[in-house]
Amino acid sequence: MLSIARVLLAGGDEPSLHSLHRTLESAGHVVARSTCPEDAARRVGAGEADVVLLAHDALASLEKLLEAECDRAATSFVALAGPMSSAQAREALRAGVFDVVDPSIAEPALLAAIERAVRESQLRRELAMLRARVGDAAQHALIGRSAAIAHVRELVGRAAASRASVLVTGEAGTGKGVVARLVHDLSERAGRPLVTVRCAGVDAGTLELELFGCAGSDGRGARAGLLEQARGGTIVLDDAPALPAALRGQLARAAASRTSRRAGGCNAIPVDVRLVLVARESGSDSDASIEDLLTRFNAMLIEVPPLRDRRSDIPQLAQHFRQRLAVECGVEPAPLSPDDMLALPGREWTGNVRELEHWVERHALAARSEPSCVESDTLRGVQLGSSEATLEELERAYIRHVLALESGHQSRTAIRLGIDRRTLYRKLKQYRSE
Numbered sequence: 411m412l413s414i415a416r417v418l419l420a421g422g423d424e425p426s427l428h429s430l431h432r433t434l435e436s437a438g439h440v441v442a443r444s445t446c447p448e449d450a451a452r453r454v455g456a457g458e459a460d461v462v463l464l465a466h467d468a469l470a471s472l473e474k475l476l477e478a479e480c481d482r483a484a485t486s487f488v489a490l491a492g493p494m495s496s497a498q499a500r501e502a503l504r505a506g507v508f509d510v511v512d513p514s515i516a517e518p519a520l521l522a523a524i525e526r527a528v529r530e531s532q533l534r535r536e537l538a539m540l541r542a543r544v545g546d547a548a549q550h551a552l553i554g555r556s557a558a559i560a561h562v563r564e565l566v567g568r569a570a571a572s573r574a575s576v577l578v579t580g581e582a583g584t585g586k587g588v589v590a591r592l593v594h595d596l597s598e599r600a601g602r603p604l605v606t607v608r609c610a611g612v613d614a615g616t617l618e619l620e621l622f623g624c625a626g627s628d629g630r631g632a633r634a635g636l637l638e639q640a641r642g643g644t645i646v647l648d649d650a651p652a653l654p655a656a657l658r659g660q661l662a663r664a665a666a667s668r669t670s671r672r673a674g675g676c677n678a679i680p681v682d683v684r685l686v687l688v689a690r691e692s693g694s695d696s697d698a699s700i701e702d703l704l705t706r707f708n709a710m711l712i713e714v715p716p717l718r719d720r721r722s723d724i725p726q727l728a729q730h731f732r733q734r735l736a737v738e739c740g741v742e743p744a745p746l747s748p749d750d751m752l753a754l755p756g757r758e759w760t761g762n763v764r765e766l767e768h769w770v771e772r773h774a775l776a777a778r779s780e781p782s783c784v785e786s787d788t789l790r791g792v793q794l795g796s797s798e799a800t801l802e803e804l805e806r807a808y809i810r811h812v813l814a815l816e817s818g819h820q821s822r823t824a825i826r827l828g829i830d831r832r833t834l835y836r837k838l839k840q841y842r843s844e
Contacts, residue, residue: 415528416440416458420450420475421465421490430463430490430513430520437521447471454485460531461524464489469502476506484535486527551592552585553730554723557830558715562589565712570596575665575685575707577650579700580714582690583764587648589714590686594644599684602643605636610649614657618673621645621661625675637670637681650687651699661685662706685709717762721755722827725805727763728754731770746773752808755827806841809834 417439419427427443434441442458444450451474453459462485464472469489476487486508491499499510508530511523552563569576570593578586578593594604607620623635636645647653653661664670665685669678687709689700704711717724728746735743750773759765809827816822824834 414438414440415460415524415531416442417524418450418453418459418462419443419465420447420462420471421445421468427465427513433517433520434524437524439524447474451475451477457484459485461485461527462487463524464507466490469498472502472505472507484531486531486534488523488527551588553727554720555726556720556723557833558720559723562712562714565710566592566596569593569710569712572710573684575687575709576712577687577689577700577703577707577709578712578714579689579691581716581762583762584714584716585763586688586690586714587646589712590646590688593686593712594646594684597644597684599643603640604644604646605640606646606648607636608648610652612652614654617653617657618660621657622664622670623672625672625677627674632672635670635672637664637683638679640683642682644684644686646686646688648688650689650703658703658706665707717759717766722805722809722829724755724759724766725751725808727766728770731767735771746770748803748807752811755808806837809837810841813838 417434419431419441421427431441431443442453444453447468447470450462450468450471454462454475462475464475464487472487487506489499489502489507489510491510491512502510508527509523511520513520552559552566554560566589576590576593578589580586591604594600607617609617612620619635621635621637623633623638624631626632647661664681665683667678668681670681671678685707687703687707689703691697691700703709728751732743732746754766754769761768809823812826813820813823816826820834820838821831824831827834
């Protein structure tokens with residue numbers, strides 16, 4: 411069944427376009443005409459077209475049309491070949507058109523080309539909606555503005571939209587569990603069970619029974635494993651490198667075939683679960699084990715960065731933990747002074763985000779009269795106008811402080827802050843204009 415689409419014919423007043431207009435309307439499409447590049451750009455920017463058919467003379471305005479459409483990225487552009495040369499057709503495809511078609515081809519073939527463009531437009535729209543949903547939820551779960559955490563949010567979105575197994579790695583305290591839950595919560599499996607299985611410190615036989623169940627004897631003692639019980643949901647395998655090799659193979663085969671066999675049984679049982687494996691990074695042995703897990707499960711890898719690689723996120727994380735305490739405890743925690751907030755990124759934080767969270771809990775719930783446990787003399791000379799500055803003010807002061815420590819060297823400053831150089835340059839330019 412053909413999709414009904416809003417089609418915009420952009421270009422001159424050629425006889426062939428009149429014929430194309432009638433053909434598209436006869437097929438049920440809603441067709442509009444635009445002979446003016448500015449009018450076409452306005453319509454595209456307003457989201458009035460699913461597909462734009464560009465006559466030869468309208469190709470010159472393609473860049474303007476793509477720019478008008480860039481925010482929603484849900485319109486497909488099709489170039490009408492006409493007198494176009496092969497070189498011009500290749501250039502149009504490189505510039506961003508979805509397809510190049512000859513308007514003189516038979517009507518069924520022409521309508522089929524339009525249908526492909528309509529489906530492409532629908533897929534783009536669905537992807538944009540998914541990214542918006544994922545981005546909003548991930549923004550609240552994975553706090554920060556650094557390039558490192560933005561990359562993790564992007565990977566979480568891709569994983570949630572797929573059915574692939576996922577391997578989450580990172581140092582202790584970086585938030586691997588948060589990432590694993592987010593992959594489940596943002597996927598189509600969100601309404602189904604989320605089960606976590608600890609793999610370390612459990613013998614292979616016990617793990618096999620827990621995951622695969624037992625067939626029993628003569629119908630007695632039979633029980634379903636988690637692969638069956640978590641139907642439609644997600645199983646998180648914590649400390650996945652601790653899985654014995656034989657059990658890894660069993661799980662990998664079950665994930666690939668979507669079937670499992672209970673211990674002592676021979677019948678294949680259909681299963682529908684996604685596996686999310688969580689592994690702590692710790693040396694060469696762990697590296698080899700992680701590589702084995704990636705290969706066996708054909709898993710998508712999400713590496714959660716340590717806090718030292720995203721230092722610019724620390725003030726925002728601290729404020730987030732403080733606000734959460736206020737909601738959970740029903741009291742206003744003791745304030746964090748500007749000196750406290752500005753000194754936090756300079757600490758080592760070997761326990762990563764978890765250590766920062768515990769520090770905020772200890773400090774924010776302490777008596778207001780208690781002196782801060784963060785040494786404030788590391789940032790002497792940084793003056794802020796209020797006793798509790800905004801995140802933007804704290805960020806500005808800290809960036810300028812680190813820039814001074816690095817003697818104005820922007821590349822070293824960006825590395826120390828955990829942001830890319832372009833972001834630093836943009837922020838410094840903004841500060842200069844204020």
